[in-house]
Amino acid sequence: MINKKDKQEYDVVVIGGGISGCEASYASSANGARTLLISINTDSIGYMAFENYILNAKGIAAAGKNIWDDLIIKNAARKNGIGLNNIKSTKKDNTSGMIVIDRKRQMINIKEIIENHENIETRQGLVVDIISKDGIYHTLINDGTVYKSKAIILAPGTFLDSKIFWGPYNIAAGRPGEIASRRLLRNLIRIGFKFKEVELYCGPRIDGRTLDLKKYIRNRESHKLNIIPEGKETNEFYIDGFKTANSEEEQLSNLREIKGLESVIMTRPGYGIKYNVLSPLQINKNLESKKFPGLFFCGRISGLLEYEYTAAQGYLAGLNAAKKTKK
Amino acid sequence: MKRIENSYEIIIVGAGHAGCEAALASARMGLKTLLLTINIDKTALMPCNPAIGGLGKSQLVRELDAMGGQMGRAANRTLLQIKTLNSSKGPAVQALRAQIDKKEYEIEMKRVLENTENLILKQGTVEKIIVEGKEITGVALESGPVFQSKAVIIATGTFLRGRIIIGDKDYNAGRMGEYPSMKLTGSLKAIGFKTDRFQTATPPRIDRRTIDFKRLRLQEGDDKPVSFSFWDAEKIHENIPCYLTYTNKNTHKTIAENIEYSPIKSGMVDTHGPRHCPSIDRKVINFPDKTRHPIFIEPEGRNTTETYLQGLTTSMPAGIQQKIVNTVEGLEDARIIKPGYAVEYDYILPDQLNFTMESKIIQGLYFAGQVNGTSGYEEAAAQGFVAGVNASLKINDKEPLILTRDNSYIGVLIDDLLTKELFEPYRMYTSRAEYRLVLRSDNADRRLSEIGLKTGLISEEMYGSVKKRQKEINEVIEQFKYKKINPGSKVNKMLLNMNTSTIDGPTTLHQLLKRPEVGIDALISSFLKKGIAHDKKVLKQVEIEIKYKGYINRQLSEIKKLSGIEKYILPQEFDYFSISGLTYEAREKLNKVKPNTLGQASRIAGVSPADISVLIMVLKQRTGKTL
Numbered sequence: 030m031i032n033k034k035d036k037q038e039y040d041v042v043v044i045g046g047g048i049s050g051c052e053a054s055y056a057s058s059a060n061g062a063r064t065l066l067i068s069i070n071t072d073s074i075g076y077m078a079f080e081n082y083i084l085n086a087k088g089i090a091a092a093g094k095n096i097w098d099d100l101i102i103k104n105a106a107r108k109n110g111i112g113l114n115n116i117k118s119t120k121k122d123n124t125s126g127m128i129v130i131d132r133k134r135q136m137i138n139i140k141e142i143i144e145n146h147e148n149i150e151t152r153q154g155l156v157v158d159i160i161s162k163d164g165i166y167h168t169l170i171n172d173g174t175v176y177k178s179k180a181i182i183l184a185p186g187t188f189l190d191s192k193i194f195w196g197p198y199n200i201a202a203g204r205p206g207e208i209a210s211r212r213l214l215r216n217l218i219r220i221g222f223k224f225k226e227v228e229l230y231c232g233p234r235i236d237g238r239t240l241d242l243k244k245y246i247r248n249r250e251s252h253k254l255n256i257i258p259e260g261k262e263t264n265e266f267y268i269d270g271f272k273t274a275n276s277e278e279e280q281l282s283n284l285r286e287i288k289g290l291e292s293v294i295m296t297r298p299g300y301g302i303k304y305n306v307l308s309p310l311q312i313n314k315n316l317e318s319k320k321f322p323g324l325f326f327c328g329r330i331s332g333l334l335e336y337e338y339t340a341a342q343g344y345l346a347g348l349n350a351a352k353k354t355k356k
Numbered sequence: 357m358k359r360i361e362n363s364y365e366i367i368i369v370g371a372g373h374a375g376c377e378a379a380l381a382s383a384r385m386g387l388k389t390l391l392l393t394i395n396i397d398k399t400a401l402m403p404c405n406p407a408i409g410g411l412g413k414s415q416l417v418r419e420l421d422a423m424g425g426q427m428g429r430a431a432n433r434t435l436l437q438i439k440t441l442n443s444s445k446g447p448a449v450q451a452l453r454a455q456i457d458k459k460e461y462e463i464e465m466k467r468v469l470e471n472t473e474n475l476i477l478k479q480g481t482v483e484k485i486i487v488e489g490k491e492i493t494g495v496a497l498e499s500g501p502v503f504q505s506k507a508v509i510i511a512t513g514t515f516l517r518g519r520i521i522i523g524d525k526d527y528n529a530g531r532m533g534e535y536p537s538m539k540l541t542g543s544l545k546a547i548g549f550k551t552d553r554f555q556t557a558t559p560p561r562i563d564r565r566t567i568d569f570k571r572l573r574l575q576e577g578d579d580k581p582v583s584f585s586f587w588d589a590e591k592i593h594e595n596i597p598c599y600l601t602y603t604n605k606n607t608h609k610t611i612a613e614n615i616e617y618s619p620i621k622s623g624m625v626d627t628h629g630p631r632h633c634p635s636i637d638r639k640v641i642n643f644p645d646k647t648r649h650p651i652f653i654e655p656e657g658r659n660t661t662e663t664y665l666q667g668l669t670t671s672m673p674a675g676i677q678q679k680i681v682n683t684v685e686g687l688e689d690a691r692i693i694k695p696g697y698a699v700e701y702d703y704i705l706p707d708q709l710n711f712t713m714e715s716k717i718i719q720g721l722y723f724a725g726q727v728n729g730t731s732g733y734e735e736a737a738a739q740g741f742v743a744g745v746n747a748s749l750k751i752n753d754k755e756p757l758i759l760t761r762d763n764s765y766i767g768v769l770i771d772d773l774l775t776k777e778l779f780e781p782y783r784m785y786t787s788r789a790e791y792r793l794v795l796r797s798d799n800a801d802r803r804l805s806e807i808g809l810k811t812g813l814i815s816e817e818m819y820g821s822v823k824k825r826q827k828e829i830n831e832v833i834e835q836f837k838y839k840k841i842n843p844g845s846k847v848n849k850m851l852l853n854m855n856t857s858t859i860d861g862p863t864t865l866h867q868l869l870k871r872p873e874v875g876i877d878a879l880i881s882s883f884l885k886k887g888i889a890h891d892k893k894v895l896k897q898v899e900i901e902i903k904y905k906g907y908i909n910r911q912l913s914e915i916k917k918l919s920g921i922e923k924y925i926l927p928q929e930f931d932y933f934s935i936s937g938l939t940y941e942a943r944e945k946l947n948k949v950k951p952n953t954l955g956q957a958s959r960i961a962g963v964s965p966a967d968i969s970v971l972i973m974v975l976k977q978r979t980g981k982t983l
Contacts, residue, residue, distance in 0.1 A: 069532075069533040070532055070533030070534070071662065071693055071694060072533075073533070076397075133397075133459075133462075133463060137459055137659050137660075138659070140659070140660060141659040141660065144563075144660060144661040144662075145661070150563065150691060150693075151563070151693050152692075152693055153532065153533075153561075153693060153694040153695070154674075154695075155527075155533075170674070171522075171525055171527065172522040172523060172525055172673065172674040172695055173522075173523055173524070173525060173673050173674055173675060174674045174675055174695075195499065196499060196500055197500065198498060198499035198500055200481075200498070200535070201535075202535060205394075205395055205479065206394045206395025206397070206398065206479075206534055206535065207395070207533055207534060207535070208527075208528075208529060208533055208534065208535050234396075236470070236476060236477075238470075262463050262466075262467045263463075263466060263467065263470060264470040264471065265396070265470070276499075276500055277499060277500065277501050278500075278501065294476055294478075295478070296396060296476075296477060296478055296479060297396060297478075297479040298479070298499070
């Protein structure tokens with residue numbers, strides 16, 4: 030049962046409800062720390078915004094042990110995996126141990142796991158600042174609320190003052206349709222953190238009804254794309270390996286040159302995203318800030334990309350933050 | 357680079373409840389349809405209460421369903437429980453209300469959209485509409501692509517220059533965490549559309565694990581659920597409960613002490629918000645004598661602990677929201693996950709539209725849903741459907757679909773939107789309809805399925821089932837008119853057993869059924885030895901038709917009588933809040949305007965003919981004055 034006292038005080042506050050933030054929250058609470066997970070929109074907790082598959086990264090280790098079986102992403106994926114049989118179109122050399130995930134079901138499921146963990150609470154809000162005062166961290170939300178904690182884990186993913194772009198177009202966004210987090214980055218820079226801007230690309234999505242899958246599979250040696258179903262209840266497919274931020278017209282005409290995709294319709298264009306990651310040498314191997322003990326970073330903000338690694342890093346940050354609060 | 361064909365017949369902007377119905381209607385009518393949304397993942401999202409239906413709204417959904425709309429079926433497939441409201445009252449005010457699993461609803465609606473022929477769902481933010489002369493020719497996205505079409509339906513909800521407010525903080529967003537559409541309004545205004553700002557708000561969501569359920573009243577769905585849709589069978593579901601609690605003096609004190617932080621007082625929100633769903637701040641200001649207000653506690657879905665607090669709408673600062681919640685019995689330890697918030701947005705003045713939802717100034721440009729100044733998923737869906745059907749009919753050179761006040765609540769909705777001045781977002785309730793004994797939730801299929809058949813949105817087979825039922829109803833009514841009971845000791849004993857008076861001459865079953873205390877089942881078992889070979893739905897309709905025929909006629913003459921209202925002088929010192937039969941909106945408006953005559957009262961936006969009837973009755977009781 031939730032500790033009903035001290036509604037505004039936690040051992041660990043996790044900022045960001047993506048894969049890394051979820052693993053961090055889970056590991057932190059599993060190690061005895063009362064944990065608050067803050068997300069701009071709690072509807073999106075556990076959302077995987079880029080490719081919807083993970084590799085079965087059995088060997089992944091953190092803190093000296095194999096942790097793959099402890100990760101939510103893996104356990105939820107086992108439940109929400111669509112299975113390889115459904116995606117005959119994938120590249121041969123890349124499919125070994127790959128789990129394709131039903132994107133929406135996975136999100137609902139990860140959120141359910143998080144919400145039902147006795148030591149985790151969730152909160153919707155946009156974090157605008159973090160302040161260290163007498164060994165206690167204060168997390169400020171844009172609705173005026175302040176949460177105190179012994180440690181903070183920053184897992185804002187691609188949301189720090191980010192822009193998405195394709196063709197000549199760009200708009201401030203953490204993901205398509207979602208607002209970015211701007212003030213937090215300014216305030217992190219103000220207290221001395223250094224960031225650099227990086228780019229990442231997300232593939233387009235297509236309407237499966239406009240795809241000739243058989244023809245595509247017959248000719249799959251001629252190209253390097255994976256066409257991956259988004260879920261069991263949707264006709265959308267994700268185009269993996271088609272990293273582009275070209276204009277929609279260019280993306281579409283490139284896709285239509287592929288056999289089986291001659292009359293394809295894009296439901297969502299591929300896009301690039303410019304976001305901010307920590308410059309090197311500011312955190313130690315425990316993922317803790319050198320300058321601000323108790324402040325941890327994990328996931329895409331640290332420069333990592335693949336879900337398996339951002340998940341593992343979240344796990345490690347959660348574990349270390351929980352340990353720290355016990356001292 | 358090859359030139360891509362970007363031509364459609366109908367383009368819908370926005371994939372909320374209005375947009376989804378519009379797109380489905382037009383694609384199912386055979387038109388090449390493009391549905392555009394800022395974020396496909398949010399298709400058919402329910403941003404406020406986790407429920408569909410309710411008083412007045414249930415009728416909209418059933419009417420939509422009767423004509424081949426999707427909301428009733430989607431609700432039926434994703435509900436957590438369903439309830440017949442007002443089951444002890446007359447059939448005119450009965451309604452269905454379903455609690456919905458929000459995420460399942462999104463998945464279901466998106467699945468249906470994606471499997472509909474002629475329909476393409478696509479992500480894109482519309483920057484401007486393109487017109488040639490006085491005709492629409494397409495839309496342009498912010499990201500560059502241009503799509504041509506013969507018709508465009510704008511269904512943008514709260515996204516046009518949306519701004520979210522919590523306490524003294526605000527930022528641009530269409531819904532929490534989602535960026536708005538900042539440019540489309542400018543394009544509409546440049547063509548000559550008049551717009552204004554409205555505001556609506558949503559209550560906080562709390563963590564189910566922090567609720568003390570032992571102290572709340574259980575609110576279960578019906579044991580024997582009926583289907584929300586005429587076309588789908590009842591869904592076997594888990595009957596997941598809701599709960600009821602109340603605010604108290606402490607709650608009201610906490611609100612009163614912090615009222616200067618309420619955006620309605622602080623000046624953060626100066627646009628009009630919905631009176632029908634007033635924030636708890638406003639309720640406390642307007643009803644200082646009321647010691648408590650109900651709070652319904654409703655699950656947002658099976659898989660989440662997030663729980664909705666119906667009745668506790670507020671956009672006060674988050675910390676104060678937390679305090680307010682914790683004053684309520686059973687919520688002393690409740691923790692807010694999502695603070696309540698208000699959203700302010702552009703809407704177009706709906707008097708710029710025709711009854712088809714097409715704009716008067718641009719041919720082929722339609723508007724539907726919240727962008728027309730309405731509130732509610734059901735109201736939005738109804739308009740989306742009408743816009744989608746009419747856009748399709750027009751392209752196919754067919755007669756338009758015009759719904760009227762005497763055939764549907766949807767007709768009432770559109771008529772009100774077009775003729776009354778809006779002071780706040782419009783929502784439907786039973787009291788808006790003057791023919792509500794005719795426009796029932798239970799007979800929407802008989803009223804409107806013919807329209808569904810003509811447009812091709814329901815099949816011959818579906819329509820046949822309605823006709824068959826209608827025939828059976830007529831047969832039984834005839835049978836009841838024909839079958840005479842002769843007085844006698846045995847008959848009179850049976851009548852006394854039914855708690856009704858004896859007869860002293862030949863009497864038809866029809867006459868007996870008119871008696872309020874006599875039910876159709878008892879009549880059949882007593883006087884029709886062979887029983888009757890029709891199902892319960894048919895008998896229910898027969899009973900309503902016979903029993904309420906007199907009331908229906910009387911209601912029609914009541915409405916005629918309203919022509920004398922111009923001469924009726926109203927007392928100036930009169931507390932309209934004390935008349936419980938009036939809608940909340942009417943009470944607030946009447947108290948504010950203090951009209952001189954009933955005629956003036958009847959022209960105030962928000963005061964319906966039904967409110968005037970109530971007023972006449974109450975004034976007669978209190979002052980002895982009649983029309």
